[in-house]
Amino acid sequence: MIKTDTSVVIGNLHMKNPVMPASGTYDYNENNPGLFSMSDLGAIMLKTVHHDIRPGNKSPRIAETSAGMLNAVGIPSIGIHAFIEGKYLEKKYRSLGAPVIVSVSGGTPEALRTCCEMLDDSEDIAAIELNLSCPNVGTGLQLSSDKKLLHDCVTEARKGTRHTLIAKHSPNVTNIAKMVKISEDAGADAVTVANTYMGMVIDIKAKKPFLGNKQGGLSGPAIKPLTLYKVFQAYEAVSIPVIGCGGIMCAEDAIEYILAGASAVQVGAANFVDPMVMPKVIRGIEAYMEKNQFPDIASFRGLAHQM
Amino acid sequence: MYITAKTLENRIISPGFGRFLLSAPQIAEQAGPGQFVMMKFWQGTVPFLMRPFSLNTVDPAAGTLSILYKIVGTGTQILADLPAGSEVEVLGPLGTGFPLSEKMQRIAVIGRGVGAAPMRLLAERARHFGIDVHAYISADQDAHLFDKDAYLEAGCAFTGCTDPDVNVTSFFADDLTRMKFDAAYVCGSRRLMRDVSALMDQYGFEGYVSLEAHMACGIGACKGCTVPVRTADGTEAYARVCKDGPVFPVKRIV
Numbered sequence: 290m291i292k293t294d295t296s297v298v299i300g301n302l303h304m305k306n307p308v309m310p311a312s313g314t315y316d317y318n319e320n321n322p323g324l325f326s327m328s329d330l331g332a333i334m335l336k337t338v339h340h341d342i343r344p345g346n347k348s349p350r351i352a353e354t355s356a357g358m359l360n361a362v363g364i365p366s367i368g369i370h371a372f373i374e375g376k377y378l379e380k381k382y383r384s385l386g387a388p389v390i391v392s393v394s395g396g397t398p399e400a401l402r403t404c405c406e407m408l409d410d411s412e413d414i415a416a417i418e419l420n421l422s423c424p425n426v427g428t429g430l431q432l433s434s435d436k437k438l439l440h441d442c443v444t445e446a447r448k449g450t451r452h453t454l455i456a457k458h459s460p461n462v463t464n465i466a467k468m469v470k471i472s473e474d475a476g477a478d479a480v481t482v483a484n485t486y487m488g489m490v491i492d493i494k495a496k497k498p499f500l501g502n503k504q505g506g507l508s509g510p511a512i513k514p515l516t517l518y519k520v521f522q523a524y525e526a527v528s529i530p531v532i533g534c535g536g537i538m539c540a541e542d543a544i545e546y547i548l549a550g551a552s553a554v555q556v557g558a559a560n561f562v563d564p565m566v567m568p569k570v571i572r573g574i575e576a577y578m579e580k581n582q583f584p585d586i587a588s589f590r591g592l593a594h595q596m
Numbered sequence: 597m598y599i600t601a602k603t604l605e606n607r608i609i610s611p612g613f614g615r616f617l618l619s620a621p622q623i624a625e626q627a628g629p630g631q632f633v634m635m636k637f638w639q640g641t642v643p644f645l646m647r648p649f650s651l652n653t654v655d656p657a658a659g660t661l662s663i664l665y666k667i668v669g670t671g672t673q674i675l676a677d678l679p680a681g682s683e684v685e686v687l688g689p690l691g692t693g694f695p696l697s698e699k700m701q702r703i704a705v706i707g708r709g710v711g712a713a714p715m716r717l718l719a720e721r722a723r724h725f726g727i728d729v730h731a732y733i734s735a736d737q738d739a740h741l742f743d744k745d746a747y748l749e750a751g752c753a754f755t756g757c758t759d760p761d762v763n764v765t766s767f768f769a770d771d772l773t774r775m776k777f778d779a780a781y782v783c784g785s786r787r788l789m790r791d792v793s794a795l796m797d798q799y800g801f802e803g804y805v806s807l808e809a810h811m812a813c814g815i816g817a818c819k820g821c822t823v824p825v826r827t828a829d830g831t832e833a834y835a836r837v838c839k840d841g842p843v844f845p846v847k848r849i850v
Binding site: 313314315316324336344345347348349350351352353354355356357358360362365509510538558560561562563564565 | 597598636641642643644645646685687809810811812813814815816817818819820821822823824833834
């Protein structure tokens with residue numbers, strides 16, 4: 290049997306395996322069910338810290354759909370200032386044994402830059418992920434759905450930090466290849482493809498939208514083929530690493546993403562269905578590598594493009 | 597904890613309602629009244645999310661939990677069809693349950709229909725402490741006063757109300773004129789909670805309510821199941837039903 294190495298490097302982020310949670314689906318701050326060690330993960334991802342103080346959306350925030358779910362949580366946040374002043378990174382995330390990525394959001398490019406600047410001094414984080422699915426304060430458009438906004442957001446955030454910068458894209462675009470190239474050109478070290486797909490559920494008894502926010506983001510296995518294709522396209526468009534995120538429920542799903550070109554993967558809604566899913570995905574990737582005699586992740590990343 | 601548990605018994609107790617008994621010794625050892633479990637009892641991804649269930653009974657000695665359910669949708673229909681011996685995934689015990697003190701002398705448990713399920717466990721635990729328990733349970737028909745015999749067997753004073761024109765809390769209000777209650781616990785209806793809140797103002801006892809919500813994770817991570825509550829400084833904020841609750845002081849609910 291060959292010795293397999295599951296480690297991946299994204300900018301200055303050194304992960305011992307390619308698996309991390311999607312932001313907002315597994316909050317290590319205080320809601321870790323304690324079923325496995327955080328050090329088992331490739332990286333720890335915080336729920337998005339917004340530039341502003343936000344209560345989040347009104348209920349209901351969750352709706353189950355066929356093979357998935359809609360969420361309209363609305364990024365409840367204590368705001369970046371309280372987050373820094375509260376020293377949460379030092380108090381709660383230091384010494385967990387895996388690199389920490391902070392997800393940040395804001396309604397303008399300047400707000401994102403401020404978040405990055407405020408986190409720049411921290412030695413407790415390995416990377417910053419920009420949550421670019423937040424609606425812009427002025428236009429209401431999702432930050433990563435508009436070319437100019439996207440460019441400005443990544444450019445400003447880049448100015449604000451020396452940390453590895455990951456741009457998390459919305460899938461609600463016509464051409465993901467063009468959008469991820471904008472992030473690369475603006476200085477992102479990696480792109481995450483992708484956030485959730487906008488959708489809705491209507492309550493036919495009440496005859497109105499079910500979610501308090503009317504619309505929400507669809508995640509879960511229902512979206513996996515959609516996002517897998519976007520990762521496949523993104524891989525051909527950029528030379529920076531692509532992180533695949535969309536409907537991963539098991540190791541086989543994660544392996545599909547790596548074969549499509551993903552350097553790492555994020556597990557999201559599956560954490561709600563099986564709180565032990567991430568260690569299972571990690572073990573499954575290792576078993577696949579052993580079976581296929583792949584010594585490292587790079588030896589099968591993007592292989593599906595060689596058809 | 598997250599375990600695979602075995603179904604010991606699952607039977608329809610009235611058309612559209614079932615009782616589910618599970619062997620889960622590790623959870624039974626820890627679970628308190630008002631806490632809940634998330635369960636998955638099907639293969640595949642449809643339905644998608646685990647389902648939250650309140651605990652109707654917990655027997656640490658036997659290592660069992662029971663759940664009372666109403667068949668309302670796909671998930672509970674699958675549950676109703678589950679034969680004894682089936683394995684189910686269980687995450688729990690979860691949430692903040694009912695605060696109960698051995699120093700209490702008399703409490704009221706108030707609930708409606710299947711929503712009153714967690715009140716039986718609370719009543720049984722309170723009786724174990726020697727607390728005088730008065731149960732006030734409403735339902736649309738006698739057959740839906742599911743735990744009547746259990747309350748009586750545990751030595752509770754039981755008042756069942758199936759008259760749609762009579763509010764079950766009126767019986768509690770009558771008793772309050774004659775005896776002192778340390779606390780009232782309510783679930784299954786917002787109206788019952790409002791009634792209890794008004795009686796608290798008049799008689800000055802502690803009041804706690806168990807809420808229900810749509811949940812995804814059940815452990816506080818997804819922030820999906822929030823309700824607006826009053827904070828200590830009088831402002832409003834969202835609290836998570838799964839983690840901060842499901843039990844809240846009545847006066848915190850907006």
